[in-house]
Amino acid sequence: MNNENTRKIIMDNYLNPYNRLMPKGEGYVKANTRNESCIDNIDLYVKFDGDKLADITFMGDACAISISSTSIMIKNLIGKTKNEALEYILEFEKMIDGKEFNKELLKDACVYEEISKQGSRKVCASLPLKGIKKAILEFLE
Amino acid sequence: MNREDFPLLGDDIIYFDNSATSLKPKCVIDKIRDYYTNYPANAHRGDYDLSYKVDQEYEETRSLVKEFINAQELEEIIFTSGTTEALNMVVNGFFAPLLEANDEVLITTSEHASNVLPWFRLVKTNNIKVNYIPLDSNYYLTIDNLKKVITPNTKVISIAGITNVIGDIRPVKEICKIAHEHNIFVVLDGAQMVPHMKVDVEDLDVDFLVFSAHKMCGPTGVGVLYGKKELLEHLEPMILGGGMNESFDNPHEVYLKELPARLEAGTRNIAGVIGFGEAIRYLKEIGMDNIHKYELDLRKYLIDKLMPLKHIDIINIESDSGIVTFNVTDVFSQDVAYYLNKYNICVRAGNHCAKILKSSVGVNNTVRISLYFYNTYEEIDNLVELLSDYDKILKEMI
Ligand SMILES: Cc1ncc(COP(=O)(O)O)c(C=O)c1O
Numbered sequence: 161m162n163n164e165n166t167r168k169i170i171m172d173n174y175l176n177p178y179n180r181l182m183p184k185g186e187g188y189v190k191a192n193t194r195n196e197s198c199i200d201n202i203d204l205y206v207k208f209d210g211d212k213l214a215d216i217t218f219m220g221d222a223c224a225i226s227i228s229s230t231s232i233m234i235k236n237l238i239g240k241t242k243n244e245a246l247e248y249i250l251e252f253e254k255m256i257d258g259k260e261f262n263k264e265l266l267k268d269a270c271v272y273e274e275i276s277k278q279g280s281r282k283v284c285a286s287l288p289l290k291g292i293k294k295a296i297l298e299f300l301e
Numbered sequence: 302m303n304r305e306d307f308p309l310l311g312d313d314i315i316y317f318d319n320s321a322t323s324l325k326p327k328c329v330i331d332k333i334r335d336y337y338t339n340y341p342a343n344a345h346r347g348d349y350d351l352s353y354k355v356d357q358e359y360e361e362t363r364s365l366v367k368e369f370i371n372a373q374e375l376e377e378i379i380f381t382s383g384t385t386e387a388l389n390m391v392v393n394g395f396f397a398p399l400l401e402a403n404d405e406v407l408i409t410t411s412e413h414a415s416n417v418l419p420w421f422r423l424v425k426t427n428n429i430k431v432n433y434i435p436l437d438s439n440y441y442l443t444i445d446n447l448k449k450v451i452t453p454n455t456k457v458i459s460i461a462g463i464t465n466v467i468g469d470i471r472p473v474k475e476i477c478k479i480a481h482e483h484n485i486f487v488v489l490d491g492a493q494m495v496p497h498m499k500v501d502v503e504d505l506d507v508d509f510l511v512f513s514a515h516k517m518c519g520p521t522g523v524g525v526l527y528g529k530k531e532l533l534e535h536l537e538p539m540i541l542g543g544g545m546n547e548s549f550d551n552p553h554e555v556y557l558k559e560l561p562a563r564l565e566a567g568t569r570n571i572a573g574v575i576g577f578g579e580a581i582r583y584l585k586e587i588g589m590d591n592i593h594k595y596e597l598d599l600r601k602y603l604i605d606k607l608m609p610l611k612h613i614d615i616i617n618i619e620s621d622s623g624i625v626t627f628n629v630t631d632v633f634s635q636d637v638a639y640y641l642n643k644y645n646i647c648v649r650a651g652n653h654c655a656k657i658l659k660s661s662v663g664v665n666n667t668v669r670i671s672l673y674f675y676n677t678y679e680e681i682d683n684l685v686e687l688l689s690d691y692d693k694i695l696k697e698m699i
Contacts, residue, residue: 170699200635221666223635224699281639 166271173228178235179217180227183207188215189299193291200226200284204291208299211241216292225272225281230288232269242296249289256282302595302674303587315646315680320465320493320624320671322515325580329518332579336572344571345544345562359571362578363561366525369581370510371501374530376560380574383524384492385415387511390526390564391488392419394536395509396457402428406457407450409434409442411464416490420459430454439619440467444475451479457486462494466669467617468624470494477506486532492516496584496673497622498593508532514573519580523573526564533560542566592674596623599672599681606685613688616667623672629694634666636698643697644687 188205200222207215216234254261258276272285304310306326342352344359366378381387423429435446480487489507496517514523545566547556557563607613612630634650649669
């Protein structure tokens with residue numbers, strides 16, 4: 161990663177990730193998400209309040225890209241409605257696939273734009289989003 | 302040794318993931334191309350010259366394998382798609398009909414998934430028990446520990462000759478001796494052993510041995526199931542079809558062929574088997590004892606260089622194969638692999654498919670270097686130089 165600022169955001173979120181803790185209180189649903197290379201292992205805990213993602217925490221071991229991406233995602237998604245969250249995830253997927261995407265919506269998650277050029281790390285960056293998407297879609301049903 | 306035989310090594314790449322699969326020498330690639338170009342007929346079918354040549358080459362590999370592992374009979378060599386398929390054949394075709402409720406199978410926590418999951422299924426279907434031979438503080442399988450867990454119900458010991466995470470060589474001959482004194486069958490997963498040292502089935506007295514061609518300079522999609530003939534005769538074919546039957550008129554009159562054809566239904570990976578034959582010729586030429594000795598020297602050199610590095614935690618300092626697993630302090634294994642990849646060094650990160658090992662080693666993930674005869678001291682120097690600089694790792698790991 162060449163850009164110093166990008167690097168810093170990723171490392172900060174890796175070394176001091178947001179909400180890496182077991183959820184306190186009731187009402188959380190758990191979504192496990194596994195990397196295809198079967199190394200990264202992150203459990204997401206999501207609390208829905210009506211239509212909103214009221215709180216998200218996570219636990220687990222993973223590489224710097226997965227952990228930082230989880231941290232940034234959690235910060236950006238808390239408080240969003242389910243549809244807003246799905247929209248965010250869609251934009252993230254577009255970015256990772258190297259397509260046009262909405263930078264304003266993704267905020268600091270844009271640091272992974274460069275990742276779209278590195279096959280093996282795409283999976284790592286996308287990992288938490290796959291997990292949360294699964295949780296949202298299951299909950300919506 | 303022999304680097305010039307490997308087209309890829311001309312490029313600026315350092316390949317340290319030989320436990321996953323090995324590189325292929327030019328002679329093997331050429332042999333496969335020759336088949337597809339010059340005699341791409343099916344085996345055991347045609348009455349014309351091209352097909353005859355296919356049969357000859359295919360069966361020649363069988364006799365090369367027989368000689369390579371010192372089997373007694375050609376019929377004891379069955380070609381499979383790899384170690385995994387061979388293990389599944391042994392478990393489902395031989396042991397599933399044989400084992401009854403409360404029979405015990407002994408494995409260890411460092412076995413590959415392919416030597417665990419087929420047995421786990423028998424726990425459900427046959428009500429057998431899978432028990433673990435405890436590993437010692439080096440994660441080794443010791444004879445003492447084996448003796449402690451054998452019971453009158455123990456029917457099978459199924460273990461890797463060399464494990465793919467720790468790289469320890471198991472005392473197979475002694476294990477077989479003890480097992481047979483107790484009427485226990487031994488299944489040897491040779492995936493990491495046969496490519497790296499001489500394996501003699503007669504001397505070891507194993508009942509079944511399985512291994513993969515792709516880890517020993519051969520093509521993917523080919524493996525071997527060796528079994529003592531009197532046992533293989535009782536192995537039920539799981540796959541039925543062409544090439545394995547003698548005649549069939551109705552469901553009640555199906556006659557199967559003799560071994561080995563009975564266990565090789567359908568059109569086989571002919572090109573792969575023929576290429577595998579060339580790989581065996583190639584390894585024989587270098588000499589398995591030379592390969593083993595050279596890998597041990599390389600390993601010692603690597604360990605001696607890694608030991609002084611305070612931020613490197615080596616999991617298997619002692620081990621007599623070319624496998625070295627370690628972690629870098631506070632860096633996730635995959636990030637280490639990613640860092641090395643920036644410098645064209647291929648290493649493996651993860652749990653190496655031995656998922657239950659984490660319960661004994663206490664770490665989930667490791668970086669694994671696995672050596673083969675074409676690796677060099679200079680390559681190790683390059684690797685160690687990159688691993689020596691902790692700050693550089695931290696800076697460049699993303
Ligand atoms: C000890 C061991 N057993 C079994 C296997 C499975 O081999 P294959 O994938 O060729 O079937 C491997 C391969 O990684 C292995 O290392």
